[in-house]
Amino acid sequence: HAPEKLAINNFSSAKNVIAVMSGKGGVGKSSVTSLLACGFRRKGYEVGVLDADITGPSLPKLFGVKGPIEGTPFGMHPLESSTGIKVMSINLLMEQEDEPVIWRGPLLGKVVGQFWTDVVWTDLDYLFVDLPPGTGDVPLSVMQSLPLNGFIVVTSPQELATMIVKKAIKMAQIMNIPILGLIENMSGVICPKCGEEFKLFGPGHGEEVSKSFNIKFLGKLPVDPNLSKLCDQGKIEEYESSLFTDFIPG
Amino acid sequence: HAPEKLAINNFSSAKNVIAVMSGKGGVGKSSVTSLLACGFRRKGYEVGVLDADITGPSLPKLFGVKGPIEGTPFGMHPLESSTGIKVMSINLLMEQEDEPVIWRGPLLGKVVGQFWTDVVWTDLDYLFVDLPPGTGDVPLSVMQSLPLNGFIVVTSPQELATMIVKKAIKMAQIMNIPILGLIENMSGVICPKCGEEFKLFGPGHGEEVSKSFNIKFLGKLPVDPNLSKLCDQGKIEEYESSLFTDFIPG
Numbered sequence A, B: 001h002a003p004e005k006l007a008i009n010n011f012s013s014a015k016n017v018i019a020v021m022s023g024k025g026g027v028g029k030s031s032v033t034s035l036l037a038c039g040f041r042r043k044g045y046e047v048g049v050l051d052a053d054i055t056g057p058s059l060p061k062l063f064g065v066k067g068p069i070e071g072t073p074f075g076m077h078p079l080e081s082s083t084g085i086k087v088m089s090i091n092l093l094m095e096q097e098d099e100p101v102i103w104r105g106p107l108l109g110k111v112v113g114q115f116w117t118d119v120v121w122t123d124l125d126y127l128f129v130d131l132p133p134g135t136g137d138v139p140l141s142v143m144q145s146l147p148l149n150g151f152i153v154v155t156s157p158q159e160l161a162t163m164i165v166k167k168a169i170k171m172a173q174i175m176n177i178p179i180l181g182l183i184e185n186m187s188g189v190i191c192p193k194c195g196e197e198f199k200l201f202g203p204g205h206g207e208e209v210s211k212s213f214n215i216k217f218l219g220k221l222p223v224d225p226n227l228s229k230l231c232d233q234g235k236i237e238e239y240e241s242s243l244f245t246d247f248i249p250g
């Protein structure tokens, strides 16, 4: 018996809900979630991002928004980024962004559910959910409780990342949730002095993995020190990337 | 009331138990755990590595060992790497290394406890425990159940990683477990064509964070495509690094 899907907050709606996962930490899930949201926002869509990585939240920092948020009788209001993307994360409920959240699995899953039921998202065209690493409580709760249209999978070139990303793909297949595309991040770097492009983490397997699981390959993103700098500054919305142009409708 | 420490397996002993954590995924925890183990092994110590990242296990791949392991009446025997390091991981109990483990928190914590009580480590000088990302069930269970001497913290240069690593440091302080040192990984790269050293992810904050928390700074490890290659090949024991020479006794 599959658990019931949760109803979204009474004052909200979301036409599409897309989760971004990898299984492996540090491949760039949060950055890709943010770049996706920026790409859709630039086309004029109403967009929200839900940070489901409760013990390692990063979205507020990437968008340069800070809490703490006050609750209202209608629910918690997300913060808006400089281009109007709605952001919700556990870090927005904390006094200090580097305070640890030391909770066990069942509570983590429950809090993510509350981000769906108790946050006043208003009317969104797209909600992007940034999943934590692993295939434990939170990915499981999100797959069971939220009406997902599908997943975007993020990998990086290392064999280790590829192996663990395959676990995440297999989990999505077991849960019967479609995979909308796969992106390979950190697939090379350009020397700022001589312009040579070289591989940091080996040849990469994004295309090969996409083919073997019959997933759309959405392209590669190199390591770009300029992106890293904008992330550190909370200005990811200023990064120009044509990565998702084929993927974004309209 | 603090939970009891678990007793190690009847046929085993471990003089020192050191956990490696970061809070943030992808900063190189598993690689640093492995390099630490290799450094101690080279000095002649009996060394084991316990992969506590149940949903994202990577140690078997880094050491080039494959399961599945058979159980015996005395317990599960870890596999030995080419230089004699004992390796235990959930991936050694699976038929296929890319099968997902879809378990909720309490079970994850329990399995890690069993790696301590049911694995026949024999007599170790050092056991290194590679923690998963986050500050949830598994780090909590390891801190409560294993007699840790302390932590090694791994960070990478990005502000985001620094923020989340601080959460892990604060968790260790709340749990009253000493931090033995901090390592900054991926702190720059050398162009293979022109030899220029440049920063991929910004200036890095490892030293600054170490000072502010009064932790020993153990040094920096650049992004080295050669290390990545050896990791992919399961030959991390062949990587020569002087990173830990001051840290390893004897």
Ligand SMILES: Nc1ncnc2c1ncn2[C@@H]1O[C@H](COP(=O)(O)OP(=O)(O)O)[C@@H](O)[C@H]1O
Binding pocket: A022, A024, A025, A026, A027, A028, A029, A030, A031, A032, A058, A185, A186, A221, A222, A223, A224, A225, A227, A228, A229, A231, A232, B025, B026, B158, B159, B160, B161, B200, B201
């Ligand atoms: N292609 C890239 N180029 C430069 N920096 C990147 C790139 N992708 C990610 N980063 C940096 O790496 C850090 C980690 O990425 P993140 O998105 O947090 O990964 P994850 O969510 O998978 O743990 C971010 O702070 C970001 O600055």
Ligand SMILES: Nc1ncnc2c1ncn2[C@@H]1O[C@H](COP(=O)(O)OP(=O)(O)O)[C@@H](O)[C@H]1O
Binding pocket: A025, A026, A158, A159, A160, A161, A200, A201, B022, B024, B025, B026, B027, B028, B029, B030, B031, B032, B058, B185, B186, B221, B222, B223, B224, B225, B227, B228, B229, B231, B232
């Ligand atoms: N300094 C480095 N140089 C090159 N590759 C590295 C370095 N550190 C880590 N890697 C690569 O990055 C991958 C991810 O690192 P890993 O140790 O798995 O991180 P974590 O355990 O924190 O998720 C590894 O497969 C390894 O090949």
Ligand SMILES: [Zn+2]
Binding pocket: A191, A192, A193, A194, A195, A196, B191, B192, B193, B194, B195, B196
């Ligand atoms: Zn160069």
